[in-house]
Amino acid sequence: MNSAQALRGAARHAVRRGSLVLTAAFGISFAVNLLRLAGPLFMLLIYDRVLTSRSVETLVALFGLLIMLLCVLGTLDYARKRMLARFGAQFQEQIEETLLSHSGRNQFFQQGRAKPALGLDEVDGLRGFLHSGSLIAVLDFLWTPMFVAVVFVLHPLLGWICVGGIGVICLLMLIRSVFKGGRQEQANLARGSIGKLKNAIVASHQTMRKQDMSVGFKERWKTARDDARDRAISLQDWTSWFNSISRITVMVVRYSVLATGAYLTLQGELTAGAMVAATFMVTRVLGPVERFVTQIPRLIQAREQWRSLNQVLKTRAMELEDAYSEQPSTPHRLVVDNVSVRSPLTGALLLRSVSLTSTGGELIEITGTSSQGKTVLAETILGMWKLSSGSILVNGHHTGRLTDVEAQTVFGYAPENPSFLAGTIAENISGLDPQSNPEKVSLAARRARMHAAICALPMGYNTELDPQASCLSNFERNQLALARAFYKDAQILIIDTLDSEMLVRIPKKLETTFSLLRERDNVTIIVLTRQPLNLPDTTRSYTLQDGRLAVRQTKAANQSEKDHNSPAIKPAAAAKMSVVGKDNTPQIVRS
Ligand SMILES: Nc1ncnc2c1ncn2[C@@H]1O[C@H](COP(=O)(O)OP(=O)(O)OP(=O)(O)O)[C@@H](O)[C@H]1O
Numbered sequence: 376m377n378s379a380q381a382l383r384g385a386a387r388h389a390v391r392r393g394s395l396v397l398t399a400a401f402g403i404s405f406a407v408n409l410l411r412l413a414g415p416l417f418m419l420l421i422y423d424r425v426l427t428s429r430s431v432e433t434l435v436a437l438f439g440l441l442i443m444l445l446c447v448l449g450t451l452d453y454a455r456k457r458m459l460a461r462f463g464a465q466f467q468e469q470i471e472e473t474l475l476s477h478s479g480r481n482q483f484f485q486q487g488r489a490k491p492a493l494g495l496d497e498v499d500g501l502r503g504f505l506h507s508g509s510l511i512a513v514l515d516f517l518w519t520p521m522f523v524a525v526v527f528v529l530h531p532l533l534g535w536i537c538v539g540g541i542g543v544i545c546l547l548m549l550i551r552s553v554f555k556g557g558r559q560e561q562a563n564l565a566r567g568s569i570g571k572l573k574n575a576i577v578a579s580h581q582t583m584r585k586q587d588m589s590v591g592f593k594e595r596w597k598t599a600r601d602d603a604r605d606r607a608i609s610l611q612d613w614t615s616w617f618n619s620i621s622r623i624t625v626m627v628v629r630y631s632v633l634a635t636g637a638y639l640t641l642q643g644e645l646t647a648g649a650m651v652a653a654t655f656m657v658t659r660v661l662g663p664v665e666r667f668v669t670q671i672p673r674l675i676q677a678r679e680q681w682r683s684l685n686q687v688l689k690t691r692a693m694e695l696e697d698a699y700s701e702q703p704s705t706p707h708r709l710v711v712d713n714v715s716v717r718s719p720l721t722g723a724l725l726l727r728s729v730s731l732t733s734t735g736g737e738l739i740e741i742t743g744t745s746s747q748g749k750t751v752l753a754e755t756i757l758g759m760w761k762l763s764s765g766s767i768l769v770n771g772h773h774t775g776r777l778t779d780v781e782a783q784t785v786f787g788y789a790p791e792n793p794s795f796l797a798g799t800i801a802e803n804i805s806g807l808d809p810q811s812n813p814e815k816v817s818l819a820a821r822r823a824r825m826h827a828a829i830c831a832l833p834m835g836y837n838t839e840l841d842p843q844a845s846c847l848s849n850f851e852r853n854q855l856a857l858a859r860a861f862y863k864d865a866q867i868l869i870i871d872t873l874d875s876e877m878l879v880r881i882p883k884k885l886e887t888t889f890s891l892l893r894e895r896d897n898v899t900i901i902v903l904t905r906q907p908l909n910l911p912d913t914t915r916s917y918t919l920q921d922g923r924l925a926v927r928q929t930k931a932a933n934q935s936e937k938d939h940n941s942p943a944i945k946p947a948a949a950a951k952m953s954v955v956g957k958d959n960t961p962q963i964v965r966s
Pocket of ligand 1: 751
């Protein structure tokens with residue numbers, strides 16, 4: 376079975392693997408509900424046999440039997456809860472493993488969504504459904520007709536009262552669910568805005584402190600808190616009201632059965648034992664019905680979660696199947712083919728028909744003043760932006776579809792404004808690499824010329840950083856970001872807006888590192904900058920203006936163009952370089 380097939384059937388397969396447990400839970404539920412008849416039966420026998428025969432032996436024997444049955448009932452009830460909890464955990468573990476091992480980076484960290492969205496929430500919700508009382512309520516409800524039938528056997532009139540009671544309870548619960556929906560949603564939204572404010576203060580507490588925003592924040596917090604509280608109270612009032620009504624309804628039905636039973640006993644149509652047993656039985660019927668109807672919204676939610684999970688799995692499977700349209704045998708390390716990207720805010724084009732090809736071992740400089748699209752281009756190559764048109768292949772595979780494991784070995788990225796993990800310097804450089812070792816971490820730091828500065832810190836590589844690395848200078852933050860990018864032994868290294876200060880302070884070291892990576896490791900280095908850096912060894916230079924990429928006319932570029940047009944050029948070199956024009960943009964492209 377290939378990966379795509381494995382994904383398609385993953386959820387069903389996980390349920391099928393636990394089908395034995397589910398069948399056992401269903402069977403045990405039957406036994407549990409059957410054993411619940413022991414109580415009413417005991418009452419019936421006490422009134423109709425023990426009291427009439429005045430037999431203490433019968434009473435003791437019946438009581439002993441009842442206690443035994445109740446012990447079995449308790450054990451079975453506990454056993455089915457444990458079984459379902461383990462089934463839920465097993466289901467979650469299995470699906471999570473499938474999702475995580477087959478997920479593309481873009482599914483794991485979706486653009487514009489704070490939480491990793493990939494089906495993990497759905498799996499967690501489904502585990503909760505299996506684990507909590509919801510499934511048990513369903514299983515108990517399935518056996519309710521058995522109790523109703525017993526009441527009908529005792530007397531049809533009592534049976535009809537019982538059915539009437541079920542109808543009223545269902546109606547009440549349905550009204551509650553329908554009208555509760557909106558209130559619940561509003562309460563969730565209000566609770567959500569409190570959560571957002573909490574996240575905002577965690578993520579931006581430095582900014583709030585430095586800019587004295589706490590006054591405004593307190594106001595917002597108070598408003599949000601008041602709103603959340605009022606909505607929670609309104610929801611609580613509403614549910615309590617219905618809970619009280621349904622409790623009263625259960626009591627009314629039970630006493631109606633008792634009164635009718637008493638009347639039938641007076642008429643000689645029923646024994647006293649049957650009257651008491653029927654009263655008891657009605658509670659057994661209405662309880663599971665009430666629990667089941669309360670769980671209906673949860674059932675609907677679980678069904679939605681199941682659908683959405685299958686959709687996630689199907690989409691990923693389709694992407695994997697579509698991978699056949701990729702070109703794994705391509706000689707190019709990176710192919711940016713006629714790529715356009717639109718702003719999610721305005722819809723305007725941020726990148727316009729950009730094409731760029733690299734076979735590896737190159738240093739490509741892209742220069743552009745502010746807001747021309749350098750960062751967008753870098754992030755697009757990394758697969759973080761949705762393409763309006765064109766495609767980006769890395770080693771023949773669509774960049775946005777690389778799994779996180781694949782991407783880890785492909786890209787090294789030093790962003791313009793680096794942010795960090797709340798963790799040690801070593802963890803930040805290694806990017807939480809499970810196979811990290813101190814030598815590799817310090818080599819990366821040495822390459823970024825940061826080793827000495829880190830060692831000078833009292834805790835060295837174990838110095839704890841916050842996400843802004845506020846204990847470091849801006850220059851050091853950029854060095855650390857560079858070290859993090861070097862650590863990965865990536866095939867494509869993208870350095871966004873290389874700090875010119877860095878080149879002034881550590882030029883030779885960086886140049887040596889770049890040459891080493893390029894020549895020995897065949898790495899493609901893309902440097903995005905505001906001003907031309909004129910690094911020696913630069914293979915190609917481009918300008919990026921208003922999202923358009925064009926060859927920058929430098930001496931080297933002119934020379935290479937001349938070489939290219941020269942008849943004396945070696946055939947192999949001529950095959951390596953060509954000039955293509957896309958969207959009227961002349962570009963030198965390695966083929
Ligand atoms: N996440 C985003 N959503 C919408 N528009 C964006 C986003 N990021 C960038 N842009 C827009 O894309 C354009 C290019 O931004 P980009 O950050 O790529 O510029 P840049 O060339 O890197 O500039 P600088 O050198 O100042 O960092 C800008 O007009 C910016 O407003």
